[in-house]
Amino acid sequence: MDTTALLDSLHPLEAKVLTILKRANKALSDGELAHATELDPSQVSMAVGWLLTKQLIVLATEHITPIVSLSETGETYRQTTSPPEWILQSIQEHQTRGARVTVKDLQAQNHFQPTELSRAIGLLKKDQAIRLVSGGVLETTDTASVTTQALRNLLTQLAENTQPLTTFPDSDQALIRQYAVKRGSAQEPFRIEDEILRTYALTPEGQTISELTTSESSKETSQLTPDMLKDGSWRNYSFRKYSISLRPPRLAVGRRHPYREFLDSVKQKLVSMGFQEMRGELVETEFWDMDALYMPQFHPARAIHDVYFVKNPTHAKSIAEPYLSQVADAHRNGGTTGSKGWQYPYDRERARRLILRSQGTAVSAKTLANNPDVPGKYFSIARCFRYDQVDATHATDFFQVEGIVLGHDIHFRTLLGLLNLFASEMAQAKEIRFLPAYFPFTEPSVELHVRHPHLGWMELGGAGLFRPEVTIPLGVNVPVIAWGLGLDRMAMVALGIHDIRDLFTSDLEAVRNMRRKF
Amino acid sequence: MPTISIFHNDFEKLVGRRADVNQIESWLQLVKGELKDHNPANGELRIELQDSNRPDLWCVEGIARQIRLVLDAKPIDYPFLSSKSRAKRRLTVLPGIEIVRPFVAACAATGHQVTEEGLNQLIQTQEKLADIFGRKRQTVSIGIYRLAAITFPVTYGLVKSEKTRFTPLGFTEKMTPQEILSVHPKGLEYGAQLSQADDVPLLWDKEGQVLSFPPIINSREVGEVQIGDQDLLLEVTGTDLPMVLLTLNILAVNLADRGATIDPIDVVYPHATAFGKTVNTPLDMSKSQRISLKAIEHALGTSLGSEVIQQALSNYGYQVKATQHSLSVKMPAYRHDLMHVMDVAEDVAISRGYDSFTPIMPGHFTVGALSSLESLSDQIRDLMIGFGFQEMFSNILASRTELVDRMQLTGTPQGLVVEVDNAMSESYACLRSSILPFLLRVEAASPRSFYPHLLFEIGEVAIPDMGVDLGSRTTVNLSAMIAQPGASFSEIHSYLDLLMYYLVREYRLEPSTHPSFLDGRVGTIICGNRELGYIGELNPEVLEAWQINMPIAAFEFQIKI
Incomplete structure (x- = not known):
């Protein structure tokens, strides 16, 4: 790792420790570091750990020091009395009353453990402060107990304090050792623990880094506060530098659904080209979905396996006249359309059968019957339903982008002109091909193939001039372009999706991660 | 529409010139064909034909013919179509057949040895025409026979089923037509096209030999055409005379294109048809x-x-x-x-080729616009997104379980949905009348996506309404939900309130009950005097049914202009 990278990766705690070590110009212990940096010992220990790993500091010295402190038992002795003190007091009390006291009497008071008592009696006898007379009776002497006094001094000295063993006089050291907690004798007043004192020093590399860190100046803070701005005290602070290369935390934000956003852009394009939006019903009659589009009732795409039928009610109450009769005539014998028609007995009952809209063109058919503007341009982005096995390329419901253009100047060449516009506006395509196509409701019919900058050659849509058998029965007497665009593949590639079902996924994480590539 | 297999060599012979695959692909424009697949190893080309009104193009002969016409710029003459003389063979139609399958047309094709390729193509054409154009043999079915085995005249009529036995194709023992219907695969597949009457349509020759049982199956003896056969009899039966005649015409010109001589047959009906009592088939029906x-x-x-x-x-x-x-x-x-x-x-x-037409732009000026409902939806979407809600977008067919049962709406007025009669799967059997279940579906699927989950969707729903023509109304709803620990009524209410403020809508909440929400924590959203929707904390029963372990507060209401 080079110096800059090391500097960047430096945590503020590390920087502090390095700075202090540089300033001290000698090895420092954890305690000294905590004191000098004003950090918690735990923070210092973290920083030291990291710096050791980065080899910016090394362990300079390691001292083991026995430290003396009071145990819980010692603390109790200190606050009340120690066993020898208590024994002396008890004997004196009895003697003042002219009473006598035996070892047994003392034990019966249950003030200390029997072992504590017997050790204390031994200590006092050794100091010749008491003597044992016949009948087990204890008596004090005129000699004071030196040891009892020494113990009391130690207890007082160690009150809320620890001290290295070596700082005590030898006699005290011996006494402490004798009365220190050890294996097998937990009830002792003193505790001796080894303290390992480590000091740390800068390595040459640490020296370099420490000279480059700048946290030594003034007071450091992580946060600029309103108060600092109010009183201007921000000038007294340096602001902790961040590791800006780290990944930031994620956010839960509000955002348009990426596929809907794609359709929004389609919608905007169409409006910008002068198209008005049409809307329709999810549930439609076969009449408006198919009959009005001159699809004969025996058409193979009208079978039970192609369209979803509604369970209840099965049929609409009525179909608006004169459209029903005029469309029926067009199917039977062409009516007034100049066509010979499909030549079959048209079933008006079938016309009322309710289905889930199977094609967006149904919306256009209704617009034709509803006094459309001439000249006029219309579009819809219509949810449609097909009886398909759901898989990676088939959804049960999907959007169709389709529409119509009405006008006296509408003919085959203006149809191609419109498709040219779609190619450049919708797919940024410069190369296009027009291929003859078949749709039941248009003649002539065209398939638009374009060379998309990201997808290569693709079919962008289909279009044609509505057959007079469609327009005339619906009361329209000018030529009409019908067009439809297939944009889902474009959307899928743009969103990096390979399965059409993912356009409508229920996986929030996937939606949060989805984005448009073009 | 049909996808067929043709073979490169066969196609080149029929079109009369060599052509690589790219050339063929560009020629396919002339027949609205799309090359789907190409196997260079055996020269097979898979072609999809788009035009459902041009059954003559659903075969290699028809494709090649249409291309050849344009390339040669010269008409093709089929003399048998203009012959006015009596045919030397006759087919008699007996009275009574008109109630079952009234029409028949037939011709002989001679002087052309059947090749393997030709036979495969003939069978493919027969299948596509009968299946798609003939609506699964209902309006048109086709029989092809070895001419040499047949003695004319042939008769077409109704016969009592138990009185006849013949060996059908694919079997070795004789059966009655009734047995064929109950045993033979084709009988099982197409038997429904016949009425349940005892009388069945049959074709038989002068010797009483059965040719076939249309539209089910040919006889094995005379109806099994083999490679090397020289002379064939073609026959088409059906319920629509123009379709029957057209089908025979297509088969006849196809075989003529392969070099066969077509000998017309006189079909003699007991009554007059649209084309007379005796119809000389093939017959050119088209008029100037x-x-x-x-x-x-x-x-x-x-x-x-x-x-x-x-x-x-x-x-x-x-x-x-x-x-x-x-x-x-x-x-x-x-x-x-x-x-x-x-x-x-x-x-x-x-x-002339579509490329020969110069595109021009439609010249009239028109004003583009979104519908007012879409504009309002977009305004709401912008607001919700600004409030921090992630927009969702769903398929709108779902199961009854999701839309009704899990929402605790079984048997309630809110539990009415538009149902599909012929659902392919239970999972897509109902149209949504509310969006909230779709947001819950997201929540159920996404417990691992970091919280909070603030979601909304705006879109179409179908509300059952027996009062309107279509039995349902399509409306646009907005639903929004908050899923996070501590999600509460007051929090979601704040968003609703802010939304209504920016939309400049007066609204009020009235305490109500709704099985999907917790009692006492649900209100009806009312604008003017119209109840537009609900707001509340989701009933734990609902959350449990969705296996959601997170409290949710939500609202849904109908968008009105």
């Missing part, structure tokens, strides 16, 4: 029609002139005579798709 030159020029947007149009149509197979302002056009006998002058206009365009 006078069409306006102007109509074509107007449709195509260019003044091509009589001569150019005449040439284009002639190159495409029409017979054309021109006068000053109109054309007299006659379609070839293998086509029957001229309904309107626009059909002719398209053929002119295809014959």
Whole structure:
């Protein structure tokens, strides 16, 4: 790792420790570091750990020091009395009353453990402060107990304090050792623990880094506060530098659904080209979905396996006249359309059968019957339903982008002109091909193939001039372009999706991660 | 529409020239065909034909013929279609058949040895025509026989099922037609096309030998055409005479294109048909029609002139005579798709090539606009997104379980949905009447996506309503939900309140009950005096049913202009 990278990766705690070590110009212990940096010992220990790993500091010295402190038992002795003190007091009390006291009497008071008592009696006898007379009776002497006094001094000295063993006089050291907690004798007043004192020093590399860190100046803070701005005290602070290369935390934000956003852009394009939006019903009659589009009732795409039928009610109450009769005539014998028609007995009952809209063109058919503007341009982005096995390329419901253009100047060449516009506006395509196509409701019919900058050659849509058998029965007497665009593949590639079902996924994480590539 | 297999060599022979696959692909424009697949190893080309009104193109012969016509710019003559003389063979139709399957047409094809390739193509054509054009053999079915095994005249009539036995194709023992219907695979597949009457349609020859049991199966003895056979009998039966005749015409020109001589057969009906009592088949039904030159020029947007149009149509197979302002056009006998002058206009365009027409922009100015409902939806979407809600977008078919049962709405007025009668799967059997279940579906699927989850969707729903024509109304709803620890009524209410403020809508909440929400923590959203929706904390029963372990507060209401 080079110096800059090391500097960047430096945590503020590390920087502090390095700075202090540089300033001290000698090895420092954890305690000294905590004191000098004003950090918690735990923070210092973290920083030291990291710096050791980065080899910016090394362990300079390691001292083991026995430290003396009071145990819980010692603390109790200190606050009340120690066993020898208590024994002396008890004997004196009895003697003042002219009473006598035996070892047994003392034990019966249950003030200390029997072992504590017997050790204390031994200590006092050794100091010749008491003597044992016949009948087990204890008596004090005129000699004071030196040891009892020494113990009391130690207890007082160690009150809320620890001290290295070596700082005590030898006699005290011996006494402490004798009365220190050890294996097998937990009830002792003193505790001796080894303290390992480590000091740390800068390595040459640490020296370099420490000279480059700048946290030594003034007071450091992580946060600029309103108060600092109010009183201007921000000038007294340096602001902790961040590791800006780290990944930031994620956010839960509000955002348009990426596929809907794609359709929004389609919608905007169409409006910008002068198209008005049409809307329709999810549930439609076969009449408006198919009959009005001159699809004969025996058409193979009208079978039970192609369209979803509604369970209840099965049929609409009525179909608006004169459209029903005029469309029926067009199917039977062409009516007034100049066509010979499909030549079959048209079933008006079938016309009322309710289905889930199977094609967006149904919306256009209704617009034709509803006094459309001439000249006029219309579009819809219509949810449609097909009886398909759901898989990676088939959804049960999907959007169709389709529409119509009405006008006296509408003919085959203006149809191609419109498709040219779609190619450049919708797919940024410069190369296009027009291929003859078949749709039941248009003649002539065209398939638009374009060379998309990201997808290569693709079919962008289909279009044609509505057959007079469609327009005339619906009361329209000018030529009409019908067009439809297939944009889902474009959307899928743009969103990096390979399965059409993912356009409508229920996986929030996937939606949060989805984005448009073009 | 049909996808067929053709073979490169066979196609080249029929089209009369060598061509690589790219060349063939570009020629396919002339027949609205799309090359789906190509196997260079055996020369197989898979082609999808788009035009459901051009069954003559659903075979290699038809594709090659249409291309050859344009390339050669020269008509093809089929003399058997214009012969006026009596045929030397006869097929008699007996009275009574008209109630079952009234029509039949037949011809002989001789002097052409059946090759493996030709036979495969013939069988493929037979299947596509009978299945798609003939609506699974209902309106049209086809039989092909070895001519040599048949003694004329042939008879077509009804026969009592138990009185006849013959060996059907694919079997070795004789059976009655009734046994065939209950045992033979084709009988099981197509038996429904016949009525349940005891009398069945049969074709038999002078010797009483059964040819076939249409539309089910041929006899094995005379109906099993083999490679190397020289002479064939073709027969088409059905319920629609023009379709029956057209089908035979297509089969006849196909075999003629392969070098066979077509011998017409006189079909003698007991009553007069639209084409007389005796119909000499194949029969050219198409008639000359006078069409306006102007109509074509107007449709195509260019003044091509009589001569150019005449040439284009002639190159495409029409017979054309021109006068000053109109054309007299006659379609070839293998086509029957001229309904309107626009059909002719398209053929002119295809014959000349779409590329020969210069595109021009429609000239009129129009004003574009979104519907007011869409504009309002977009305004709401912007607000919700600004509030920090992630927009969702769902498929709108779902199961009854999701839409009704899990929402605790079984048997309640809110639990009414539009149901599909012929659902393919329970998972897509109902149309949504509310969006909230779709947001819960997201929540159930996404417990691992970091919280909070603030979601909304705005979109169409279908509300059952027996009062309207269609039995349902399509409306646009907004639903929003908050899923996070501590999600509360007051929090979601704040968002609703802010939304209504920015939309400049007066609204009020009234305490109500709704099985999907917690009692005492649900309100009806009311604008004016219309109840538009609900707001509340989700009932734990609902969350449990969705296996959601997170409290949710939500609202849903109908968007109105």
